[in-house]
Amino acid sequence: MSAFVSRKVSDQTADRSIRLWLGNGALVVSILYVLLFAFYAAAQGDVFGLQPMNDLANDTLPLALAAAGGTVVMLTGGFDLSVAGVISLVNVCIATQIGDGPLNALWGLLLAILIGLAVGMVNGALVAFGKLQSIASTLATMIVCSGLAIVVLDAPGGNVSDFIADNATDPILGVFPAAGAIALVIVLLWLVVRSTAFGVAIYAVGADETAASLAGVPVLRTKFLAYSLGGICYGLAGFMLSAVTATGSPSAGTPFLLLMFAAIAIGGTSFAGGYGGPIGSMVGAALLVLLQKALFSAGVSSFYTVIFQGAIMILAVLVGGISASIAAGRSR
Amino acid sequence: MQHQTDEIDDASGGPAPQTPVLRVAGVSKAYGATIALNSVTLEVLSGEVHALLGENGAGKSTFVKVLSGIVRQGGGALSLDGTPYEPRSLMDARRSGVSTAFQELSLLPNLTVAANLTLPHPLKGGLGLASRSRNEARAVELLHQFDAADISPRSIVSRLSLAQKQRIEIIRAISHRPRLLVLDEPTAALAEPEWLFRIVEQLAASGMATLYISHRLSEVRRLCNKGTILRNGDSIGPIAIAETSDNEIFRMMVGKRSEERRQVASGSSVVRDVAIEVSGLTGESIHDVGFSLHKGEVVGVAALEGQGQRELFRILGGVARPLRGTISLEGSLVNLKSPGQALAAGAGIAFVPEERKSEGIFLTQSTCANVTLPLLNRLSRFGLVSSRREYAVAADQIQRVQLAERLLRLRISALSGGNQQKALIMRVLLSGARSLILFDPTRGVDVGTKQTIYEVIHRFVQDGGSVLIYSTELPELVKLSHRCLVLYRGRVAGELSGENLSEEGLVALATGHNIEEIRSRETA
Incomplete structure (x- = not known):
């Protein structure tokens, strides 16, 4: 009898791990990534060398950073549109205000983070303490930032210092892509944040604000911090975009708006909040960028790229939804 | 009026006065004009499991919120182990030694x-x-x-x-090892409440004080020696549970009001044609509900929170769909897929939902536009709505609900809750539907508006309409309805009419007690 019981329990745990595995959006999108990468390798040929890997990482990182930040806000149940404005503003500031040399580069990095943090704090204050709708407040801050970007630099131009453009985009010590290293640092940082009371609170607030407050979670502070953290990520995304493109444009951030939400959806984060995570979104961003490259190397006109991006978003959301419903269905 | 029973000797019988863990003295709380707590006084001793009983709307949940630090009391004083207790937040309450298991569950x-x-x-x-x-x-x-x-x-x-x-x-x-544990309807979903009783008794033995809020008298008798009854925001007690009969407790929960004479039932003539017939209706929270509503009749529905009444009304209003069961209007089966269909079906069913602000009205529109909504087809020419005709129709009807004409031009969000409700009722009257499904139409409105709503219902059924009304206020149901159905755990637990329709009877049925049993015990 007892043997039977314990057997039953172990069956349940096995079943549960399968369910967790299926319900994990990051995993689903990672598998899609590997499949697409195989196709890309076949179409492109040399993709495993340091240089192609480095290029791929550089192209991926800005969107991945933005998506990571947007996800933190999304997990609390909010939408953050300010990403486009922040990236543009940071980009034009880096391209016009920052001189050459390591000290200036450090100042540029700090400036990018500060701009992102400031906008994020405004968003957070409006949404958490002002009780405004997140879409409306962040749309407003996005517009303000885009306007400021035009004031700083009214047409594409400017020049990103060589020090930033080289050091942030070349392999570190000639062995490992800098962009890849930064992505890893962000992933590690997120794993740390997730293991704090604040990290747990983000998920709690996103799932059910009332229940969270009845459980003692500081709902307003959590929201405020989430928008602030998101802003920092957009600032970093703007910095990396400047390093990769080496030039400034007041509309540099515009394409990021929709692609960021696409990356978040592909990565398995619920737009209703409470489920998912930045790691899935970063892989989702990588998938979108890889798709662009794969289509380019397969000779598909760039006009079609966007269509494929939309299609793969539907595919990822479908696959994610199906596997999540299988995961949930097993338990019912 | 504070009805105070005699002091009860402490069960321990010790002469030394014990400082109670929780002492509540004259605590009050008002939300705007609505008084949720008038004056609540009670004490819970160390090791005691103290029952808190009361009908819906008696102030139980507000009191729980005050104790847990979610809202602050308006007046009166609380103390914990002899020191003043004024929690500013849930965490503050928890640090002071009060923790709460919430009825609505606070799990993520x-x-x-x-x-x-x-x-x-x-x-x-x-x-x-x-x-x-x-x-x-x-x-x-x-x-x-x-x-x-x-x-x-x-x-x-x-x-x-x-x-x-x-x-x-x-x-x-x-x-959290509290000094005071607050349990708000803790057994609502528990199949095996003995589990909870064992734990509570064990912790009480080690000195923890417990405030046990439940509407299940059998559990209260099992667990508590003393209790306090909340009625309309006032506390009655302490009462010795073992020495008080179920009927006495029901009477205390309901109060003097039950002696008021009923007016409607005798006065009007009930025409025996069936307006709505429901049978075997089953949904997520209701099971096999069946009843009929006749023309010229007001049927009340009484139930504690969450017994399925919400779903039943939403199904009849066409907002929710049943899993099984049939609804027929004047003898012909109907399938209500939307509120619009419900309005159009047969003689029409108009639904006044519970959440006025989110389900009933368009806050950004004028009162006039809100009330004429169901008439837009009739008011428009070539698809365009004439605002002059719209206004004329509304102004013509407005005295029926005693709404001042100047309010028609205002945005409805500028109106008081009572006037908004009047406007909403006016709208269902204008719709021409012959059956009204009213879910708690007098919630949060002032006395004058209530009276108006009663009169509107009166006149409506006298003209041959029929009304199904749910209310959290039992006296209202007793006063208004010809018959009253009681829902308990999604089923019709019983029906009271005529002389038997009393608040005590409704409370007994609504808390899952068999009414025959109570009567036979009373006569014995």
Whole structure:
């Protein structure tokens, strides 16, 4: 009898791990990534060398950073549109205000983070303490930032210092892509944040604000911090975009708006909040960028790229939804 | 009026006066013009399980919120172990030694059992970060200690059954080792309440005070010696539970009002044609509900919170769909897929929902536009609505609900809650429907508006219309209805009419007591 019981329990745990595995959006999108990468390798040929890997990482990182930040806000149940404005503003500031040399580069990095943090704090204050709708407040801050970007630099131009453009985009010590290293640092940082009371609170607030407050979670502070953290990520995304493109444009951030939400959806984060995570979104961003490259190397006109991006978003959301419903269905 | 029963000797019989763990003296709380708590006075001693009883709307949930630090009392004083107790937040209350298991459950569905049990501050490991293994170990410890080892700490809460969730909610409240434990309807979802009784008795023996809020008298008798009754925001008590009969308790919950004479039932003529016939209606929270509503009749529905009344009314209003069962209007079966269809079906069913602000009205529109909404087809020419004709129709009808004409031009959001409700009722009258489905139409409105609404209902049924009304206020149902159905756990627990329609009878049925049993006990 007892043997039977314990057997039953172990069956349940096995079943549960399968369910967790299926319900994990990051995993689903990672598998899609590997499949697409195989196709890309076949179409492109040399993709495993340091240089192609480095290029791929550089192209991926800005969107991945933005998506990571947007996800933190999304997990609390909010939408953050300010990403486009922040990236543009940071980009034009880096391209016009920052001189050459390591000290200036450090100042540029700090400036990018500060701009992102400031906008994020405004968003957070409006949404958490002002009780405004997140879409409306962040749309407003996005517009303000885009306007400021035009004031700083009214047409594409400017020049990103060589020090930033080289050091942030070349392999570190000639062995490992800098962009890849930064992505890893962000992933590690997120794993740390997730293991704090604040990290747990983000998920709690996103799932059910009332229940969270009845459980003692500081709902307003959590929201405020989430928008602030998101802003920092957009600032970093703007910095990396400047390093990769080496030039400034007041509309540099515009394409990021929709692609960021696409990356978040592909990565398995619920737009209703409470489920998912930045790691899935970063892989989702990588998938979108890889798709662009794969289509380019397969000779598909760039006009079609966007269509494929939309299609793969539907595919990822479908696959994610199906596997999540299988995961949930097993338990019912 | 404060009805005070005699002091009861402390069960221990010791002469030394004991400082109560919780002392509440004349606590009040008002939300705007609505008085939720008028004056509440009670004491809970160390080791005592004190019952708090009351009908819907008596102020129980407000009192729980005051105790848990979610809202602050308006007046009066609270003290805990002899020192003043004024919690400013839930965490503040918890630090002072008060923790609450909430009726609506405060668990996060997307987190594991372990994460929920350690909210909001997960246990930290070596690096100062939350350690999953330590949190899980803590959860296992708690689950074993409180006899819930069948629940895995790694389970995601959304996958647990309602009973399991309720146990976790209770265990979390207990895990903070409170001086005072507040249990708000803790057995609503528990299949096996003995589990809770064992734990509460064990903790009471070690000196914890418990405030036990329940509408199940059998449980209260099992667990509590003393209790306090809340009625309209006033406390009555303390009463010795064992020495007070069920009927006396019901009477205290209901108060003097029940002696008021009923007016409607005798006065009007009930035409015996069936307007709505419902049979075997089953949904997510209702089971096999059947009844008929005749023309010229007001049928009341009484129930405690969450007994399925909401779903029943939403189904009849065309907002929700039943799983099984039939609805027929004047003898012909109908399938109500939307409120619009309900309005158009047969003689028409108009529904006044519970959430006025979110379901009933368009806050940004004028009062006039709100009330003429169902008439837009009739008012428009070539698809365009003439605002002059719209206004004329509204102004013509307005005295029926005693709404000042100048209010028609205002935005409806500028109106008081009572006037908004009048406008909403006016709208269903204008719709021409012959059956009204009213879900708590007098909630949160002033006395004058209530009277107007009563009169409107009166006149409506005298003209041959029929009304199904749910209200949280039993005296209102007794006064208005010809017959009253009582829902309990999604089923029709009974029906009272004529002389038998009394508040005591409704309370008894609504709390799951068999009315025959009570009567026979009374005569015995």
